[in-house]
Amino acid sequence: MSALLEITDLTVAFGRRPPALRGVDLVVEDGQRLGLIGESGSGKTVTALAVMGLLPDTARVRGSIRLGGRELVGLRDKEMARLRGDLVSMIFQEPMTALDPTMRAGRQVAEAFRLHRGADAGRAREAVLAMLTAVGFTDAARLADSYPHQLSGGQRQRVMTAMALINSPRLVLCDEPTTALDVTVQATVLRVLDEVLDAEGAACLFISHDLAVVSQLCSDVAVMLEGAVVERGSAQQVFDAPAHAYTAGLVATSRLDLVVPGSRLPTVADHVGRARSRGPR
Amino acid sequence: MLRTIGVRLGVFALGLVVASVVIFAITQALPGDIARVLLGDGASADQVAARRAQLGLDRPLPEQYLAWVGGMVRGDFGQSWLSGLPVRDLIGPRVGVTAWLAGLGLLLAAAIALPLGALAALKRRRWPGFLTSALAQVGMAVPAFWAGILLVVVFAIGLRWLPANGYVPLRSDPLEWASHLVLPVVSLGLVQAAVLIRYVRSAFLEVLGEDHFRTARSIGWTPWRALARHGLRNAAVSLVTVIGLQLASVLVGAIVIERVFVLPGLGSLLLTSVISNDLVVVRGIVMLLVLAVLLINALVDISYVFIDPRLRTGADR
Numbered sequence: 001m002s003a004l005l006e007i008t009d010l011t012v013a014f015g016r017r018p019p020a021l022r023g024v025d026l027v028v029e030d031g032q033r034l035g036l037i038g039e040s041g042s043g044k045t046v047t048a049l050a051v052m053g054l055l056p057d058t059a060r061v062r063g064s065i066r067l068g069g070r071e072l073v074g075l076r077d078k079e080m081a082r083l084r085g086d087l088v089s090m091i092f093q094e095p096m097t098a099l100d101p102t103m104r105a106g107r108q109v110a111e112a113f114r115l116h117r118g119a120d121a122g123r124a125r126e127a128v129l130a131m132l133t134a135v136g137f138t139d140a141a142r143l144a145d146s147y148p149h150q151l152s153g154g155q156r157q158r159v160m161t162a163m164a165l166i167n168s169p170r171l172v173l174c175d176e177p178t179t180a181l182d183v184t185v186q187a188t189v190l191r192v193l194d195e196v197l198d199a200e201g202a203a204c205l206f207i208s209h210d211l212a213v214v215s216q217l218c219s220d221v222a223v224m225l226e227g228a229v230v231e232r233g234s235a236q237q238v239f240d241a242p243a244h245a246y247t248a249g250l251v252a253t254s255r256l257d258l259v260v261p262g263s264r265l266p267t268v269a270d271h272v273g274r275a276r277s278r279g280p281r
Numbered sequence: 282m283l284r285t286i287g288v289r290l291g292v293f294a295l296g297l298v299v300a301s302v303v304i305f306a307i308t309q310a311l312p313g314d315i316a317r318v319l320l321g322d323g324a325s326a327d328q329v330a331a332r333r334a335q336l337g338l339d340r341p342l343p344e345q346y347l348a349w350v351g352g353m354v355r356g357d358f359g360q361s362w363l364s365g366l367p368v369r370d371l372i373g374p375r376v377g378v379t380a381w382l383a384g385l386g387l388l389l390a391a392a393i394a395l396p397l398g399a400l401a402a403l404k405r406r407r408w409p410g411f412l413t414s415a416l417a418q419v420g421m422a423v424p425a426f427w428a429g430i431l432l433v434v435v436f437a438i439g440l441r442w443l444p445a446n447g448y449v450p451l452r453s454d455p456l457e458w459a460s461h462l463v464l465p466v467v468s469l470g471l472v473q474a475a476v477l478i479r480y481v482r483s484a485f486l487e488v489l490g491e492d493h494f495r496t497a498r499s500i501g502w503t504p505w506r507a508l509a510r511h512g513l514r515n516a517a518v519s520l521v522t523v524i525g526l527q528l529a530s531v532l533v534g535a536i537v538i539e540r541v542f543v544l545p546g547l548g549s550l551l552l553t554s555v556i557s558n559d560l561v562v563v564r565g566i567v568m569l570l571v572l573a574v575l576l577i578n579a580l581v582d583i584s585y586v587f588i589d590p591r592l593r594t595g596a597d598r
């Protein structure tokens with residue numbers, strides 16, 4: 001395995017505010033699935049958007065992001081646009097608003113395909129229907145002709161998945177793709193994602209709050225806290241023997257099965273309070 | 282969907298009725314007596330009364346109103362008090378002039394404002410964005426007649442490229458028609474474009490902040506192409522609304538521009554009729570202009586249904 005994505009000392013700041021990322025180091029190997037966890041505001045989304053080159057133009061980026069050996073920081077947007085949706089793609093959190101409401105779902109998937117493959121409409125349609133079937137739609141043709149408002153959240157997120165994977169990217173960034181869905185739908189979308197990532201052999205950076213989901217989908221985990229990666233390792237290692245106090249807190253709060261009935265629930269702050277004095281940060 | 286269209290057409294019809302009452306009332310309230318104007322100061326009170334009766338001005342107002350509206354429904358706008366000619370024959374040949382001027386002016390304004398508004402939105406933190414917004418601000422402050430005079434001085438008097446005034450109908454000589462319309466259309470279009478750019482910019486800014494715009498970028502569209510593919514249609518509802526509303530000010534601008542370039546359009550006839558107290562003609566022209574504005578805005582509202590699929594089937598969300 002070789003490093004597909006190599007983020008080194010990445011710093012991102014918005015305006016005069018303290019930096020949102022302060023020296024992130026992260027490696028995703030070819031075909032690897034890395035879960036990225038961390039509390040709200042720790043910089044997970046900013047990290048993913050930095051890789052996509054889609055940060056707002058108020059953002060100042062320093063450091064290095066190498067994708068397939070190519071430096072992305074400072075790359076011209078025209079060049080970056082060529083890689084987006086082809087070499088690297090992204091699945092966003094908000095299924096209700098991430099699709100264009102004025103365009104049929106199938107056309108939006110077809111666009112992603114034709115933009116990079118230059119295929120004619122007929123061949124694109126075939127590819128789209130095959131991809132929609134792959135993400136679990138049994139009536140792909142009807143689905144392709146629907147507008148987003150005619151689809152449920154889970155259906156839209158599968159359309160999003162089809163868009164992100166139709167060009168067989170080597171890296172897929174998933175930003176909490178199931179957080180906005182209810183639990184039963186979550187399971188379907190995750191299973192579909194798992195299947196298509198496998199089928200394409202794509203690597204994945206999977207951002208989530210949900211440790212259960214991460215341990216189910218990812219082989220490795222990185223933990224972010226206040227704009228930096230504080231711990232990383234195999235999922236099993238991180239969850240069973242967390243090295244950083246913050247991670248220990250995250251794991252403890254998600255292990256509700258271990259809480260003694262009647263006792264106070266643990267919070268991450270319980271653990272980070274101790275971390276501030278002796279943690280490895 | 283058919284219901285939406287039906288309701289909108291109802292509103293349109295109601296708007297016409299209200300407008301006709303208002304127009305009638307206002308022209309009625311204007312000072313001056315046409316009979317006295319026609320007969321001169323030397324006329325006796327009896328002569329004036331006889332003339333008023335002949336024009337139907339002695340009848341009760343509601344009756345006069347109904348006669349006027351009833352005539353218009355049949356396509357009869359009455360006779361000019363001044364010349365005795367049918368108002369329809371006075372207006373007819375002039376409608377084309379004003380329609381071309383306003384239509385092409387609005388088209389030019391949109392053609393300028395769409396790309397520049399997009400530029401102002403996409404580059405809002407860089408100098409092209411600042412420059413465009415600043416130019417639009419300056420342009421908005423320029424009165425249309427002033428722009429017209431400036432263009433005449435440069436292109437008609439200075440460079441002698443184009444005629445300074447007058448009009449040639451399209452059918453008699455297309456080339457002459459075009460050359461006579463260039464300067465009026467440009468002066469009208471430039472000033473209107475300056476106003477439109479601000480609206481286009483803010484409509485596009487809204488789209489740039491949408492999640493689906495980020496999605497479009499994430500599959501590989503450049504900002505400009507993402508805006509063309511996904512932004513335009515999503516901004517279209519607000520854009521056609523603004524352009525519909527703009528029509529009224531374009532028509533007012535056209536009246537002024539006709540004056541500057543001595544074009545034989547509705548505007549110049551309207552001004553001379555107001556000055557000479559020929560209220561039948563004034564009413565007919567204003568009614569026609571209001572009809573155009575109401576009609577376009579009704580079409581704009583109906584167009585929403587075709588632009589946004591979510592409005593097509595109200596219930597299935």
Ligand SMILES: Nc1ncnc2c1ncn2[C@@H]1O[C@H](COP(=O)(O)OP(=O)(O)OP(=O)(O)O)[C@@H](O)[C@H]1O
Nearest residue numbers: 014020038039040041042043044045046047056058
């Ligand atoms: N466009 C922006 N302008 C200014 N600050 C921003 C912007 N985007 C993100 N930030 C800041 O960067 C920090 C990290 O935000 P980010 O969205 O990456 O958090 P996150 O880890 O994804 O959180 P969540 O789990 O809630 O999604 C936050 O403090 C946020 O306020």
Ligand SMILES: [Mg+2]
Nearest residue numbers: 044045046175
């Ligand atoms: Mg986030």
